[in-house]
Amino acid sequence: MEIYEKLTNPLAFIIFVVTLSLPILIGFLTLRKTKNQSDFFVGGRAMDKLVVALSAVSSGRSSWLVLAVSGMAYTLGTGAVWAVVGYITVEMFQFIYIGQKLRAHTETFNSITLLDYFESKYNDRKHLIRITGVIIIAIFLTAYVAAQFNAGAKSLSTALGFPLILSLIISGLLILVYMILGGYIAVAYNDVVRAIIMIIGLVIFPIYGLIKIGGFNALLEILAELNPAYIDPFSLGIGIIIGFLGIGLGSPGQPHIVVRYMSIDDPDKLRISTVIGTFWNVVMAWGAVFIGLLGRALIPAVENLPDKDPEMIYLVLSSQYFGPILYGLLVGGIFAAILSTADSQLLVVASTFVRDLYEKIIKKDSEIDEARKLKLSRYVVLLSGILALILAYFAQDLIFWLVLFAWGGLGASIGTALIFSLYWKRTTKYGIAAGMITGTLVTIFWKLFLKEPTGLYELIPAFFLSALVIVMVSLLTGEKSTNG
Amino acid sequence: MFGATFALIILPIIIIGMSIVVFIISKKKQKDLTNGNL
Numbered sequence: 325m326e327i328y329e330k331l332t333n334p335l336a337f338i339i340f341v342v343t344l345s346l347p348i349l350i351g352f353l354t355l356r357k358t359k360n361q362s363d364f365f366v367g368g369r370a371m372d373k374l375v376v377a378l379s380a381v382s383s384g385r386s387s388w389l390v391l392a393v394s395g396m397a398y399t400l401g402t403g404a405v406w407a408v409v410g411y412i413t414v415e416m417f418q419f420i421y422i423g424q425k426l427r428a429h430t431e432t433f434n435s436i437t438l439l440d441y442f443e444s445k446y447n448d449r450k451h452l453i454r455i456t457g458v459i460i461i462a463i464f465l466t467a468y469v470a471a472q473f474n475a476g477a478k479s480l481s482t483a484l485g486f487p488l489i490l491s492l493i494i495s496g497l498l499i500l501v502y503m504i505l506g507g508y509i510a511v512a513y514n515d516v517v518r519a520i521i522m523i524i525g526l527v528i529f530p531i532y533g534l535i536k537i538g539g540f541n542a543l544l545e546i547l548a549e550l551n552p553a554y555i556d557p558f559s560l561g562i563g564i565i566i567g568f569l570g571i572g573l574g575s576p577g578q579p580h581i582v583v584r585y586m587s588i589d590d591p592d593k594l595r596i597s598t599v600i601g602t603f604w605n606v607v608m609a610w611g612a613v614f615i616g617l618l619g620r621a622l623i624p625a626v627e628n629l630p631d632k633d634p635e636m637i638y639l640v641l642s643s644q645y646f647g648p649i650l651y652g653l654l655v656g657g658i659f660a661a662i663l664s665t666a667d668s669q670l671l672v673v674a675s676t677f678v679r680d681l682y683e684k685i686i687k688k689d690s691e692i693d694e695a696r697k698l699k700l701s702r703y704v705v706l707l708s709g710i711l712a713l714i715l716a717y718f719a720q721d722l723i724f725w726l727v728l729f730a731w732g733g734l735g736a737s738i739g740t741a742l743i744f745s746l747y748w749k750r751t752t753k754y755g756i757a758a759g760m761i762t763g764t765l766v767t768i769f770w771k772l773f774l775k776e777p778t779g780l781y782e783l784i785p786a787f788f789l790s791a792l793v794i795v796m797v798s799l800l801t802g803e804k805s806t807n808g
Numbered sequence: 809m810f811g812a813t814f815a816l817i818i819l820p821i822i823i824i825g826m827s828i829v830v831f832i833i834s835k836k837k838q839k840d841l842t843n844g845n846l
Contacts, residue, residue, distance in 0.1 A: 402811070402815045402816060403815075405815045409823070416823070416826065420830060420834045421834075424834075540816075544809060547812075548809075555809065555811065555812040556812070557811050595831050595834050596831065598827050599827045599828055599831050602824060602826075602827035603824055606820045606823055606824055610816065617816075
């Protein structure tokens with residue numbers, strides 16, 4: 325079955341190309357709004373509530389939602405909902421209980437990055453937290469971006485028959501041009517456009533599928549006949565359900581999601597963003613679950629999917645059931661999902677290199693004027709992008725190995741540190757740094773050696789051990805830390 | 809059947825409802841922040 329065959333239809337191809345290149349136009353439109361480094365990395369703290377809500381939702385999801393969650397629902401049945409409940413619930417609270425406080429603190433300290441915030445909050449003149457954070461963010465997020473580039477380029481290569489290297493260059497150009505032009509503002513507006521494309525796919529698909537199959541009850545009857553476990557969401561067992569819910573613990577530690585809260589014009593508006601963000605998070609996630617379930621009902625045998633891969637169900641259904649316009653949009657939507665995460669992560673990587681490493685550590689005694697900072701930021705986005713592209717081509721095994729730990733590693737290091745810094749007044753810089761290191765190391769160790777024997781998702785023990793270390797080290801170093 | 813209906817229909821409605829509740833009860837927190845209580 326050739327899932328991309330329909331792209332040979334000129335109309336489908338044109339829609340596909342327009343979907344992919346529209347962001348560049350947005351880059352040009354936002355160029356004049358980007359006047360300084362704060363505009364470039366946090367939108368000048370002037371972004372609208374709707375943009376922040378949709379951007380946080382869209383940049384957090386990537387192709388994992390469209391392809392992996394629908395594939396999970398195809399394989400597991402209704403139990404796949406537990407994979408989305410955890411992160412949606414955590415992010416619902418995050419908008420307000422992390423977002424509002426962080427937004428207020430970062431404005432007070434004039435922080436552009438999360439590490440700026442930590443350093444100012446703890447008066448960390450020796451850059452202990454910043455250096456620890458730079459290493460963690462640079463390694464995990466660079467690998468993340470490279471993996472997104474690789475996934476995007478591989479899909480593009482399969483779709484259009486281009487060699488991988490050419491597909492990588494196209495993927496890189498597609499995001500680097502508008503990122504260099506408009507920075508965060510371009511990325512955030514593009515996230516909104518991409519969220520809308522993803523929503524179209526994830527809403528139209530289930531509605532069309534349910535009509536075709538004869539309604540909700542008919543779907544459940546077909547699934548029950550295939551395997552009764554498909555309609556029992558608790559059939560996975562408590563261990564797997566807890567592991568799925570634990571995915572949500574990673575959300576507060578993803579700098580590319582959290583930076584969205586720092587960019588809103590008025591922190592009070594994060595309250596309404598939580599409703600907007602949660603609503604669309606739910607629509608998109610349940611849309612993906614329904615696609616998987618409908619896919620199982622319409623194509624019961626996995627052998628009938630390309631490479632017997634359940635994650636192909638979205639593409640197969642798009643190709644089989646939709647005309648060229650919708651097909652072009654839906655396939656473009658997958659690339660949109662991949663790129664909307666890659667650009668947000670790449671911007672954080674660039675801010676880590678230029679702001680946290682270069683300006684605050686290497687050139688800490690020099691004054692750099694605003695125009696030069698902005699110029700430098702643009703160069704660093706370009707260089708970080710090229711670095712990620714090189715890794716995506718030459719170090720595929722390494723990046724995919726690192727990505728295995730990225731969500732959990734960031735969640736158990738940056739996430740716990742952020743929560744404690746906002747909510748526990750006795751936290752010290754030594755506690756924060758020790759917690760970050762513990763979270764990272766436990767994630768890697770647990771994943772490699774203890775996940776299989778225990779069956780427990782690594783983020784859960786890593787998160788709680790990191791919290792424990794933050795408390796213990798902070799209590800032990802309380803006196804020291806107040807002296808800076 | 810109830811399990812599937814719960815997971816696919818009731819659960820998403822509960823989550824959206826929760827976000828509205830969080831929106832309403834968060835009002836007081838914001839007042840604390842605007843008073844400079846960081």
